[in-house]
Structures are given as C-alpha cells and as structure tokens.
Amino acid sequence: MLDTATLPVGWLMAIAVLSVATLLFLIIRVRLNPILALILVSAATALATGVPVADLVPTLTEGMGETLGSVVLLIGFGAMLGRMIEVSGGAEVLAGGLLRLFGERRAPLALSVASLLFGFPIFLDAAFVVMLPVIFSVARRMGGSVLVYALPATGAFVVMHALLPPHPGPVAATEIVGADMGLVIVFGLVVGIPAWYLAGYLLGLWLGHRFHLPVPEILGGGGQDDDRLGPPPGLGVLLFLLLLPLLLIFMDTGLSTLAATGTVDADAGWVQALQAVGQTPAALFITVFMAMWLLGWRRRHSGNALDRIIDRALAPVCSIIVLTGAGGMFGHVLSLSGVGDAMTQSLDRMGIPVLLAAFLVSVVMRVAQGSATVAVTTAAGLVGPVVAAGDFTGVQLVLIVLAMAAGSIVLSHVNDSGFWLVRGFLEMDTATTLKTWTLQGTVVGLLSFALVCLLYLLT
Numbered sequence: 001m002l003d004t005a006t007l008p009v010g011w012l013m014a015i016a017v018l019s020v021a022t023l024l025f026l027i028i029r030v031r032l033n034p035i036l037a038l039i040l041v042s043a044a045t046a047l048a049t050g051v052p053v054a055d056l057v058p059t060l061t062e063g064m065g066e067t068l069g070s071v072v073l074l075i076g077f078g079a080m081l082g083r084m085i086e087v088s089g090g091a092e093v094l095a096g097g098l099l100r101l102f103g104e105r106r107a108p109l110a111l112s113v114a115s116l117l118f119g120f121p122i123f124l125d126a127a128f129v130v131m132l133p134v135i136f137s138v139a140r141r142m143g144g145s146v147l148v149y150a151l152p153a154t155g156a157f158v159v160m161h162a163l164l165p166p167h168p169g170p171v172a173a174t175e176i177v178g179a180d181m182g183l184v185i186v187f188g189l190v191v192g193i194p195a196w197y198l199a200g201y202l203l204g205l206w207l208g209h210r211f212h213l214p215v216p217e218i219l220g221g222g223g224q225d226d227d228r229l230g231p232p233p234g235l236g237v238l239l240f241l242l243l244l245p246l247l248l249i250f251m252d253t254g255l256s257t258l259a260a261t262g263t264v265d266a267d268a269g270w271v272q273a274l275q276a277v278g279q280t281p282a283a284l285f286i287t288v289f290m291a292m293w294l295l296g297w298r299r300r301h302s303g304n305a306l307d308r309i310i311d312r313a314l315a316p317v318c319s320i321i322v323l324t325g326a327g328g329m330f331g332h333v334l335s336l337s338g339v340g341d342a343m344t345q346s347l348d349r350m351g352i353p354v355l356l357a358a359f360l361v362s363v364v365m366r367v368a369q370g371s372a373t374v375a376v377t378t379a380a381g382l383v384g385p386v387v388a389a390g391d392f393t394g395v396q397l398v399l400i401v402l403a404m405a406a407g408s409i410v411l412s413h414v415n416d417s418g419f420w421l422v423r424g425f426l427e428m429d430t431a432t433t434l435k436t437w438t439l440q441g442t443v444v445g446l447l448s449f450a451l452v453c454l455l456y457l458l459t
Contacts, residue, residue, distance in 0.1 A: 012049070012337065016382065019045045019334075023378070024365075034374050035319070038326035042333045049337035059336070060329050067328020071171050072321050076314060077284035078166035083313030084291045084306075085118070085241065089232030097235040099138070107138050108208070112152035112201045117242050119160035124167075124418060128157055132425060139215045146215045148208035150426055151436060155200025158441050162372055162409045163188040163195075163402060163448065166245075166284060169376035170405050172324045176331045176380035177387050179397040181280045182249045182256075187398050188405075191451045199443040207436045216427040229295050229309070237294050244290060245283040252278025320373060327377025331384050354390065355456055358383045358400050359449050362407025371416070372408035379404040399456045406452060409445035412438050 019041050026037040042060055051059050098110040115131055131153055139146045165171045165181055165188075174184050252275045259266035266272075276282060296306045352360075361382050365375035380401075387400060412419050413434065423433040 015045060015048050015337065016334065019048075019330075020378070020382070023330075027374075034371060035323050035326045038323075038330050038374075038378075042326070042330045045330070045337065046333045049333075051333075051336070059333065063329035063332025064325040066332060067172060067175060068321065068325040071168065071175060071324050071328070073281040074166040074171050074284060075168050075317055075321050075324070077281065077288050079313045079317045080288050080310050081241070081245075081284065081291055083309055084229065084288075084295050085238065087309055088229040088295045090118075090238045090295075093232045093235055093238060096134075104142065107142050108149050108152045108205055109201060111135060111138060111149055112156045112196070112204070115153040115156035116160060116196060117239075119157045120164065120242055120246075124157045124161035128154065128421065128425070136215050145208050145212040146426060147211055147213055147436060148205060151204030151208045151440060152201045153204075154422060154437065155204045155440055155444060156196055158409055158444055159192045159196040159200055159448075162445075163192045163405050165280060168320050168324045169373045169408055170401060172327055172373070172377045173380040173401045173404050176328060176377070176384045177397055177401055178384075179401050180256075180394055182252055182278075183394060183398045184401055185246065185249060187395070187402060187455065190455070191402055191406075191448050194451060195444050195448045199440065199447050203443055204440055207440060211428075211432055211436060213426065213428060213432075216425065229299070229301055229305070231299075233295055241287060241291050241294065245280075245287045248278045248283035248286065249280055250278070251275075252283075323371075323373060324377060327374065327381060330378065331381025334381050334385055354383065354386055354392075355400055355403050355453065357386070359403040359407040359452075362404040363410050363445075366408050367411045367413075375408040376404050379407065393459060395459050396456065399452050399459070402452045403449055406445045406448035409441045409448070412441045 022044070023037055023041045026032040026040065027034055030037075032040075039060070042063070043056060046056055046059055047053070098114045099107060102110040102113070111131070111134065114134075118131065135149050135153055136146065139149045142149070161167050161169075163170060165174065165185060170184060170188065171181075173179075174181055255264060255271055255275050255278070258264045259271060264271055277286065292306055295301075297303075358379055362375045362379035365378045366372060383400065383404065387397065392400070419433060419437060422428075422437045423430065428436070
C-alpha cells in the first residue's frame, strides 16, 4: 500500500464521502445486495487509497477474516441457543410464569419482561414471531387492542437486538472498535433497561391504547412439528439458560478488573482458566451444550433431532454472518487508508465529538438502507480509525459502541424488513406502523443515546 500520510486530507475525506455515498446509492437506488455493495465499495476504496492490485484480494479477505474470526461463533451459538429455546416451548413457559408473577392486570408488563429476557439470545425477527402466539392468546384473554400487548414486547426486542451481544450489530461494532465485550453487556444493560421501561414499555402501552386493533387470526409458530422438544421445560431451566452466558462473561470481566488492580494474580492458572471460560464464544458454547442436555438429551430426544434443529438454526443467519464480515472488510480498508486521521482532523475543525459522530453516522446509514446491522458495522468502520487515532478509556470505547447501536434503532421505515414483518403479523396499515413501530424505535434510540451521553460525561 502507498504511504497514505502523503495524500492530502481533502483527498482522503473525498474518498470516505464518495465511498459511503456510493454504498448508499448501490443499496438504495440500484437495489444491490448490501453484501455485494460492501465488497465492491471496499475494493474500490482500497484501490483509490493506493493498495496494489496484486494485494487487493488479500487485503479484503484479511479484513473480513479479522471480523468473522470472533463474530461468526457468537452469531452461530446465539442462533443455536435461541432455536432450542424456541422449539422447546420455552417462550410460552417464560411468559406464563411472568403472568403469574405479575398478575393479569400487568399482562403487558409481563409480556414485555418476557420479551426482554427471551430477546437476549434470539434475533428480533425470530423472537417476535415466536412470541406472537403468547401475545395473541393473552390479548384474547384480556381484551382490548392487540397493540397494548404487542408494542411493549416489540420495544423490548428492539432494545435487546440493538444494544446487547450476541446480536450481530453490537458484536461487530465491539470487535471493530476494540471495546471489551463484557463491559458492552454491562453498560448495554445500564442503558437498555431504562430505555426499555420508558420507551419500550410505557410508550408502547400508551401507543397501544391510542390505536385499537383486533387480535389477528394469524398464528405465529415456533418451528416445524418434527423440531419440537416437548414437553415444555420449567421456568427455572429457561432462566438458567438465559442467564448462564451473562454470568460467565461477567466472571471474565470481573477477574480482568481484579487482575488489573492487583487483587488477583493474572498469571495464576485458575484465573486464566476462568477467564477462558468467560470469553464470549466459550460462554455461549457452554450454554449451547447445557441447552442440548437440559432440553434434549436429558429428556430422551435423539441426537438426530438436535442436529436437525441446529442445522435449521444456522441456515437463516448465514447472510447475517457474511454481511457482518463484509462490514468488517469495509472498516479494515478505511483503517488502512488513513481516512481515520483525516476524519479526526475534520471532526476537530467542525467541533463534532466522536460520540455524536458515531451516533449520526449510524442514523444516516439506518435511514438510508434499513438494516440495523449494516448501520452499526458501517458506522464502526468509519469511526473505528478515528477511535484508534485517539486516546479513549475502555469505558469510553464501550459508550461509543452503544452510541452507534442507539443510532441503528432510529427511524425504521419502508426499507426495513422488520417494519414489514411487524406490519404484516399485526395486520396494521403503513400509516399506523409508522406511528407506532417507527415512533417507538426512534424514541428508544434517542433515549438510549441521551443516557450514553450522560454516562460519557461522567467518565
């Protein structure tokens, strides 16, 4: 690669702007698949910044490999865990237990809490469809608009999908920026819980009462008949499976903190062993095996049945995995190009803080092409070099990741597949969907960013 330090700042900034504009044009106007668009723009950006043609493919594959090396396992294990919980009937058990705990008068809150927990390991689309039978049955039982019960649940799913690993957006941003995964989970919960309660639950409840819709006749299902892992598991088993990876990851983060302060010996064998177990891929791997035992083998389900369930879990997430890797490729090219230094100088001149820039880039990408994952990974690719050129603490890196994640929730509209999924299953018209789903997600994103800014000021 040529020495990009000799390239004018204006030229580097022009490359950055043109590459993003071209990416948006290809996705929005040409309707090119985002994966292909990211690869094409990454290649063009690399050539424009001086990568020799002979080194082009190795440069691109290196960027994709660095991202996929850590992300692919998280997404894959998360999909496996979510699928097993789904086909075991765990969603209904969890919601039923919370209904008994909260009481029927607080049915929307119970469903929202259930969605918050169930949304941790499962992608938004799948989690929403799996919870639909529970939402519909509660709505029929309690009466009133189905949105009173559906919107508090969707608000919870949005928060978990956008802000917390192992969902692909925050995972990719964490890896690209170089933040600590455990701290992202901790601060994601600190930001996400208030955002969920205020904008996910309370706002969802208010919007549900404003728009009256009958319960649709559509029944959401959780898997094919031959995938069932009945009978449904107990509530304690489900809570254990949902909380186990969090506890293991927290253990790694806690030991790292204790080692940094000298409280424990970082070179001790037991410390290193526990930290290895608490690494995010290892934590999810262990949890997947626990789910296979508790939901499958212990209840005499065959290995063939579990193998079929895992295969069907991985198929839908293949495109997400490749998309995440392509976003990492784009970020890698921008990092090598020297665009980060140029962006740092430009941000300094414009007076835009990195935190605000991270949020705004994510918002622009979200509005332009619809995918929250593309928005976060693209924002991380652009902001990553700026962060690398700066001097940020570990907590500040985490908050920058969460700022990008918050921006990816804002203004879901007709180019977002989630928009049409919610609209179709709840049988809303487009105007009502914009006034409910879109508004709710936007408020969640803005409130999350406000909380991130407050925490950033305190660091």
